[in-house]
Amino acid sequence: MKLVLGIDPGTAVTGFGVVALEGRAPTLVECGVIRTNARDPLAQRLHEVHAGVSELIARHRPDTIAIEDVFYAKNVRTTVVLGHARGVILLAGQQARLTIHEYPPAEIKKAITGRGAATKEQVQFMVTRLLRLKSAPQPADAADGVAAALCACMTATLPKLPELKLSTLLAKAAQEKRK
Amino acid sequence: MKLVLGIDPGTAVTGFGVVALEGRAPTLVECGVIRTNARDPLAQRLHEVHAGVSELIARHRPDTIAIEDVFYAKNVRTTVVLGHARGVILLAGQQARLTIHEYPPAEIKKAITGRGAATKEQVQFMVTRLLRLKSAPQPADAADGVAAALCACMTATLPKLPELKLSTLLAKAAQEKRK
Known part of the structure; x- marks a missing residue:
């Protein structure tokens, strides 16, 4: 059995989901959010995020941590603060x-729904179906953490053979052109 | 005696300086850099930065850590990666x-040289004079860490009285205008 901790990083709300993979059927073990208070200093909030993620790791002992990459917000300041939170999560x-x-x-969305530009609702719908849940994980940030964990499960079980073949063909074609 | 650890954060090179303050005379205790290998994964490099800063704190037991704020580079990606490094330093x-x-x-430059737009050379010149050194701390990133520590020392010993008075006068003027 493989255990994956998925994380959707944030300074205000960090979503997480723990997914177990036995064979090809993923099961949801736990999901939720780590919340911090916007009025607290940044260093204290980072400490809470780091302690929260470390506690999850100690309790579940996952093999893998899957972390959503930075979303480049229009406001650069927001993206940079998000980088701080990702830093302490990667550290944990x-x-x-x-x-x-x-x-x-976009890669998480594509792994879950087949479309990199899928809506939040489409991702939640597929997360619910893939894990055979009665309703989507709540709140939305928790569902995003679960989606990150599922992405790691799916890319692990389904090697991208067609893409591999395509790239091999393209490389061959380029090689022949050079001759 | 007050001990300040100053940090100029970076993923490749993090500069640091430990400055002791007794009365009004600051003394350099130690300075240097924490280097990481660009070919290593980001998580490993963040781990090395965090471990390096934590080791400095354990060894010197400073009261205060002074960290240079994010420099908004033209390349947003660079700024965001820098945010990751700052995150683990704030955590430490x-x-x-x-x-x-x-x-x-700009605030560090202003505290050291009197000018927020001072050049790197002007900052290094003043750091050397303020600490009565024979030459500027090397490499340049170490000098930036020392400058951050000195900034904390100087803002602690020299309360900005003239500015305080000016703001009081402006507030009073605004209040009278409203009447």
Whole structure:
């Protein structure tokens, strides 16, 4: 059995989901959010995010941590603060010597729904179906953490053979052109 | 005696300086850099930065950590990666329960040289004079860490009385205008 901790990083709300993979059927173990108070200093909030993620790792002992990559917000300041939160989450994963996967938001959406530009609702719908849940994980940030974990499960079980073949063909074609 | 650890954050090179303040005379205790390898994964490099700063804190037991604020580079990606490094440095300070000061680059330059737009050479010249050194701390990133520490020392010893008075006068003027 493989256990994946998925994280959707944030300074205000960090969503997480723990997904177990036995064979090809993923099961939801736990999901939720780590909330911090916007009125507290940034260093204290980072400490809470780091302690929260470290506690999850100690309790579940996952093999892998899957972390959503930075979403480049229009407001650069927002993106930079998000970088601070991602920094302490990556650190928690590294300190526990987990395998670390980072996925851009579009890659997670594509792995779950088949479309990189899928809506939040489409992602939630597929997360609910894939894990055979009665309703989507709540709140939305928790569902995003679960989606990151599922992405790691799906890319692990379904090697991208067609893409591999395509790239091999393209490389061959380029090689022949050079001759 | 007050001990300040100043940090100029970076993923490749993090500069640091430890400055002791007894009365009004600051003394350089130690300075240097924490280097990481660009070919290593980001999580590992963040781990090295965090471990390096934590080791400095354990060894010197400073009261205060002074961290240079994010420099908004033209390349947003660079700024965001820098945010990750700052995140783990702020975390190290918070875990050791230090007083944390964050200073924008211009504020450090102004505290050291009197000019927010001072050149790197002007800052290094003043750092050398203020600490009565024979030459500027090397490499340049170490000097930036020392400058951050000096900024915390100087703003602590020299309360900005003239500015305070000016703001009081302006507030009074605004109040009278409203009448």
